[in-house]
Amino acid sequence: MSIDRPESSTPPRLLFCVDGTRYELVRKLGRRSSGELLLARRRHAKGPSGCVIIKRLCRPVSEKQKQRLVQEVQLAYRLEHPGIARVYHWGTHGDLPYVVMEYVEGHSLETVLSVAAMRQRPMSEAFVCHVVSEIADALHYAHTRTDEQGRFLGIVHRDVTPENIRVGVSGEVKLVDFGVAYSLLPGRDATTASILRGDIAYASPERMRLEPVDHRSDLFSLGLVMLELLTGRHLFDLEDVEHAARSGGDVLAADRDSLQSEARCEEPSWLPVAQMAARIERFGPEDVARATQGLSEPLRAVVHRVLQREPSARYQTGLELRDALRALLVVQGRPYGRPEAAREVLVAVKEAELLRESADVLEPDVFPGFPGGRTEH
Structure with a gap:
């Protein structure tokens, strides 16, 4: 069984569409103070599809939380380096701000x-x-x-x-x-x-x-x-x-x-x-x-x-x-x-x-934002 696998056994669920591009949920990855993390498949109207990470805020959303996410995106847009994961898109869906980021398989x-x-x-x-x-x-x-x-x-x-x-x-x-x-x-x-x-x-x-x-x-x-x-x-x-x-x-x-x-x-x-x-x-x-x-x-x-x-x-x-x-x-x-x-x-x-016999214990670590990796020795 593979570790950090991008696929899910459940059928994909549409999250939202932006300019003809569909974002389908593969699975939820967890939550941090900076937002909920989702693994999603981005399907373009024309062209190949691929996995992305979506960070979105969860209800209730404070103005401070929104501002932090905006600041994260503003900063990330300035960072174009092969050693830094990219930010692709920022928007709002159902009154909840979200950001679409590169998934590093x-x-x-x-x-x-x-x-x-x-x-x-x-x-x-x-x-x-x-x-x-x-x-x-x-x-x-x-x-x-x-x-x-x-x-x-x-x-x-x-x-x-x-x-x-x-x-x-x-x-x-x-x-x-x-x-x-x-x-x-x-x-x-x-x-x-x-x-x-x-x-x-x-x-x-x-x-x-x-x-x-x-x-x-x-x-x-x-x-x-x-x-x-x-x-x-x-x-x-x-x-x-x-x-x-x-x-x-x-x-x-x-x-x-x-x-x-x-x-x-x-x-x-x-x-x-x-x-x-x-x-x-x-x-x-x-x-x-x-x-x-x-x-x-x-x-x-x-x-x-x-x-x-x-x-x-x-x-x-x-x-x-x-x-x-x-x-x-x-x-x-x-x-x-x-x-x-x-x-x-x-x-x-x-x-x-x-x-x-199984590596299931490692599978939640599909993305570095998922909490709870370390326990006290």
Whole structure:
């Protein structure tokens, strides 16, 4: 049984028509604070059909929700990069705003992590270098965008997670869902300082401290994804970090109480805000060193740098991180790109399926917006 399959066993149901193009429901994928996600088939009056993702708001709809979706679309229209999923169309149907987005057929990194865990072996270093370098390049593009007058937009994705990164069937790697992104677009609805949007399991230390963040916060999040792909473990799952968080003393307890009273998450997480903040506050280079044991030394150095607590000590741009990872691929002496990435994911999925009679548990992960991927270890 395939994972992330675009088809459904139920007959398609018409959602709406736009200029002769039909949008038929394949299946519902789930809900997030930014809207309901649907997998749909787009059928043109003339020409081929294909799957798309539709994000629509659910009743009741507030003006703030509408404004957020409009802002997401306005931002997405400015992002034309092969490593970023596209937005095709925006409209309203039955008084509910919706947006039609690119469906990247393949697997999210959340699924890749799941199948790697099932077969009890993480992905190769080459695979991780390729995937992370592609996302670093996409992030650098987004981070450096300007408006029509050349004014810096200050885009920060704020939700770089395994759910929001997909590897297509041909090995293409794409970042999706800028629904909680920060930018300096005029008219932007500012996020309340005490609200943490996105998955806090991949938040940077400065973000968890409710401090202003910039593009380097996204790079830290990408570093956490990178480490998890390489080792099969999230950095803040490590026993040493958990022990330090539990025995941090009165100062840490006070910080946790303060954060608990100030901050709240828009999305559910596998740990309460205070516990995640404690783990992030207590991790250090020694934890990264323990987590990366067994990796090649050059790659360990890259992970160490991207996971520095202070933004000034990290890679300063996505371009720097991309170039460092691509240099490692060159040093290994054999090519690794889209065909190799697609083949490695396919092999991992088949190996995992051989170890399980059914992969049904993975099927909800058809699109990175679907909630509830992670549970506490």
